[in-house]
Amino acid sequence: MREVKQKDELAPEVRPEILATTPVWQHRHILDLDDFAPAEIELVLETTDAMKEVLSRPIKKVPVLRGKTVITLFYEPSTRTRSSFELAAKNLSADVISLSAQASSTVKGESLVDTLATLEALGADIVVMRHSYSGAPYIATRHMRASMVNAGDGWHAHPTQALLDLYTIREHKGGFKGLKAVIIGDIKHSRVARSNIWGLTAMGAEVSVCCPFTLLPAGLDVVQHHFPKVHIEPEIESALCGADVVMTLRLQLERQQSGLLPSIREYVKLYQLTEARLAKAKADAIVLHPGPVNEDIEISLAVAQGPQSVINEQITNGVAVRMALLYLLAGGSR
Ligand code: CP
Numbered sequence: 001m002r003e004v005k006q007k008d009e010l011a012p013e014v015r016p017e018i019l020a021t022t023p024v025w026q027h028r029h030i031l032d033l034d035d036f037a038p039a040e041i042e043l044v045l046e047t048t049d050a051m052k053e054v055l056s057r058p059i060k061k062v063p064v065l066r067g068k069t070v071i072t073l074f075y076e077p078s079t080r081t082r083s084s085f086e087l088a089a090k091n092l093s094a095d096v097i098s099l100s101a102q103a104s105s106t107v108k109g110e111s112l113v114d115t116l117a118t119l120e121a122l123g124a125d126i127v128v129m130r131h132s133y134s135g136a137p138y139i140a141t142r143h144m145r146a147s148m149v150n151a152g153d154g155w156h157a158h159p160t161q162a163l164l165d166l167y168t169i170r171e172h173k174g175g176f177k178g179l180k181a182v183i184i185g186d187i188k189h190s191r192v193a194r195s196n197i198w199g200l201t202a203m204g205a206e207v208s209v210c211c212p213f214t215l216l217p218a219g220l221d222v223v224q225h226h227f228p229k230v231h232i233e234p235e236i237e238s239a240l241c242g243a244d245v246v247m248t249l250r251l252q253l254e255r256q257q258s259g260l261l262p263s264i265r266e267y268v269k270l271y272q273l274t275e276a277r278l279a280k281a282k283a284d285a286i287v288l289h290p291g292p293v294n295e296d297i298e299i300s301l302a303v304a305q306g307p308q309s310v311i312n313e314q315i316t317n318g319v320a321v322r323m324a325l326l327y328l329l330a331g332g333s334r
Pocket residue numbers: 077078079080081082152161290291292
């Protein structure tokens with residue numbers, strides 16, 4: 001006879017002491033990490049631990065989102081974010097609808113607001129949206145009752161990427177206080193860098209950003225005023241000196257026609273993360289990259305596939321982190 005599981009065996013287990021010491025989850029939407037308190041980030045990380053336990057079971061499915069509808073709406077290409085959100089929602093037993101702008105009525109002139117109204121009329125509870133315009137998810141929240149998850153908006157923010165990066169760092173380093181994290185690459189155009197700066201500094205890490213001055217966002221001096229733990233280190237060897245965490249960013253080749261770099265060759269010569277440069281960091285430093293990687297441009301293949309690389313772990317952790325976020329948005333901690 002088939003074993004019938006008790007209800008609580010089917011649910012992810014978040015340690016009661018964490019729920020007791022954390023303010024109730026306040027977020028109806030996940031737009032960026034600038035409005036996340038450290039205790040809320042810790043709640044996401046603890047909930048992710050519970051989701052990893054679910055993913056280690058023979059049947060990686062729990063019924064906590066049964067009856068809920070999650071819609072992914074992508075106006076830009078994505079491999080990791082989209083597939084991991086869809087897997088996450090399915091693992092939580094949600095009904096999942098996947099829409100890409102190219103295959104929707106957007107091509108016939110439907111506006112973002114119309115699309116969202118349509119999704120809401122279809123019964124969406126959570127919409128996961130990637131959009132090329134910074135701020136698009138914020139506008140969307142004014143036109144819908146469903147929860148909005150920002151899966152990347154223009155140059156602005158990619159909060160779920162930063163949370164999976166934080167989770168991966170915590171797995172290797174045990175915490176964040178006193179860690180030296182270096183972010184190397186196209187900071188100006190990077191939503192990943194921005195969200196990571198919020199998350200890492202909130203959790204107590206020191207952050208250095210390393211890139212040519214042309215790839216620094218205007219106003220980073222203003223950011224530094226608010227983030228005394230963010231340092232600008234234009235020279236890669238000194239930036240890497242003593243680092244615990246090294247994050248390289250995709251050089252957005254599609255943006256390099258704008259004259260911000262003399263040439264890709266010059267960038268590779270001065271900023272590629274090579275084995276020789278990585279040797280300046282601590283011996284147990286870990287290397288992250290949000291993907292997709294331009295092999296042998298921002299990072300050498302040897303480093304990307306080397307023993308310090310946690311790039312594949314980041315992708316794997318993305319599913320558990322996104323399960324945790326969908327669970328919390330659906331009221332899991334209440
Ligand atoms: N890191 C990231 O956002 O990757 P995708 O563009 O493949 O989703």
